[in-house]
Structures are given as structure tokens and as C-alpha cells.
Amino acid sequence: SAVISQKPSRDICQRGTSLTIQCQVDSQVTMMFWYRQQPGQSLTLIATANQGSEATYESGFVIDKFPISRPNLTFSTLTVSNMSPEDSSIYLCSASDRGTNEKLFFGSGTQLSVL
Amino acid sequence: GENVEQHPSTLSVQEGDSAVIKCTYSDSASNYFPWYKQELGKRPQLIIDIRSNVGEKKDQRIAVTLNKTAKHFSLHITETQPEDSAVYFCAASIYGNKLVFGAGTILRVKS
Numbered sequence A: 001s002a003v004i005s006q007k008p009s010r011d012i013c014q015r016g017t018s019l020t021i022q023c024q025v026d027s028q029v030t031m032m033f034w035y036r037q038q039p040g041q042s043l044t045l046i047a048t049a050n051q052g053s054e055a056t057y058e059s060g061f062v063i064d065k066f067p068i069s070r071p072n073l074t075f076s077t078l079t080v081s082n083m084s085p086e087d088s089s090i091y092l093c094s095a096s097d098r099g100t101n102e103k104l105f106f107g108s109g110t111q112l113s114v115l
Numbered sequence B: 001g002e003n004v005e006q007h008p009s010t011l012s013v014q015e016g017d018s019a020v021i022k023c024t025y026s027d028s029a030s031n032y033f034p035w036y037k038q039e040l041g042k043r044p045q046l047i048i049d050i051r052s053n054v055g056e057k058k059d060q061r062i063a064v065t066l067n068k069t070a071k072h073f074s075l076h077i078t079e080t081q082p083e084d085s086a087v088y089f090c091a092a093s094i095y096g097n098k099l100v101f102g103a104g105t106i107l108r109v110k111s
Helices: none
Strands: A004-007 A010-013 A019-025 A031-037 A043-050 A068-072 A075-080 A089-095 A110-114 B004-007 B010-014 B019-025 B032-038 B045-051 B056-059 B062-067 B072-077 B086-092 B105-110
Touching: A004 A089, A019 A089, A031 A075, A043 A068, A043 A075, A075 A089, B004 B086, B010 B019, B019 B086, B019 B105, B032 B062, B045 B056, B045 B062, B072 B086
Parallel strands: A010 A110, B010 B105
Antiparallel strands: A004 A019, A019 A075, A031 A043, A031 A089, A068 A075, A089 A110, B004 B019, B019 B072, B032 B045, B032 B086, B056 B062, B062 B072, B086 B105
16 A cells, blocks of 8 residues: 655744644545544544645534645645644544545654643 | 444454454445555554455555454454554445444554
8 A cells, every 4th residue: 555754743832822733645635534533532634635626624624723724635634723732633644545535544643742 | 323332442462463353234235345544643654455255455555354244353463463453443334325343453562
């Protein structure tokens, strides 16, 4: 399967600031997904990012808080805006080379701490 | 929407024993059921998956079974080894739709 490079791997940020997370896939993929994993918890889908269209957000997540870019078939960014301590979490990007949500592979994650 | 429940939340087994993790799903239209393994501080990795037209699938020491009538599926690990210690997540989806993950099971294999 393809490989996703995600950065930064971790960051400590101040309340009210923003952080942009980048994911680069080593092959072209139609769909990319952004997940949040709070400490000791499961994976929650934030949004689906398709190239050439606006991201589709899940209930509880809004574009103003989590803007996403998908400029081409190998790259996506997620920004966590106006951060608060409640945003402290691990953020993971994922993709499938099947053009669906099957056989997802994940980036290494970004561990975000907001002070 | 889909809801996936996973049990147990923690499981301790002796090395060489078998481990079984069970998940139930709510949407009878779900037709894709993957299992992911996440070691501490690492990314989740797909270990096995099954579609609804198959009742069982095996890959060496790992197997998954699916009961569509009861809407549950299980992960079976035989001859457990210390390197099997990790968090295991089940998930379910309708083809092409989002994956919904279970809460996870912490598996500890004692040597």
C-alpha cells in the first residue's frame, strides 16, 4: 500500500493560535480523510477531502474551525484554528488507493497540545 | 447513523493462548468490516478486513468471522505472542461511506 508522510509529528501551541498539518501521499489517491484521536480513545472522522471540491465535514466539525485544502491528488492540509485546550489530540490523515474508504492506510499522526 | 460497539475494552491473555474481540454494528446495510492494530505511539494499521458476502476470512494466526443476521463480527488471534500486544479497533461502513470505529480493545499478551 501507499505511504503517507505527515508533519509535524507533534507541536505545543498557545491558545488562540492556529496550526496547519500536512500530509503527503507517495501515490495519487482520490479520497483523503482526516481523523481525530483523543488520548486513549477511538478514531473520529473530521472530514473527507476530495481533490477539486470542498471537503465534507462530519457532524460536530465545521469548516471555520478545521479548514482543509486538497490542491492535488497527493497532498492535503488540515488547519486547527483558534485553538483551545479541548483541541489537544492526535490528528491523523488517511487515504486509500482503492478510491473508496476500504483498506485505509494512515499517516503517523500529529500530537497536538494546546496550552 | 452507524454505531459500532466493541468488547472487551481490555483483554489479558497468556502467551500462546487465543484472543477474541467482538464487535456489533447497528446498520444492517453495512457491508465492509476492517480491523486495525495500533501499537503504542504508532499509526493504526489494517490487519484484516471482510466484506458482507463472506462469512470468515483467515490470514495466518488472524481470522475474522461475520454474522450478518446478528450484526456482529469478531477478531480471533491464535497462538498469541508478545508482539500482538496493542490496541485493536474494529470498524464498519457501507461501501463508499465513512468508516465508523469501535472504542478499541487493549490486548496484553503476558509472557
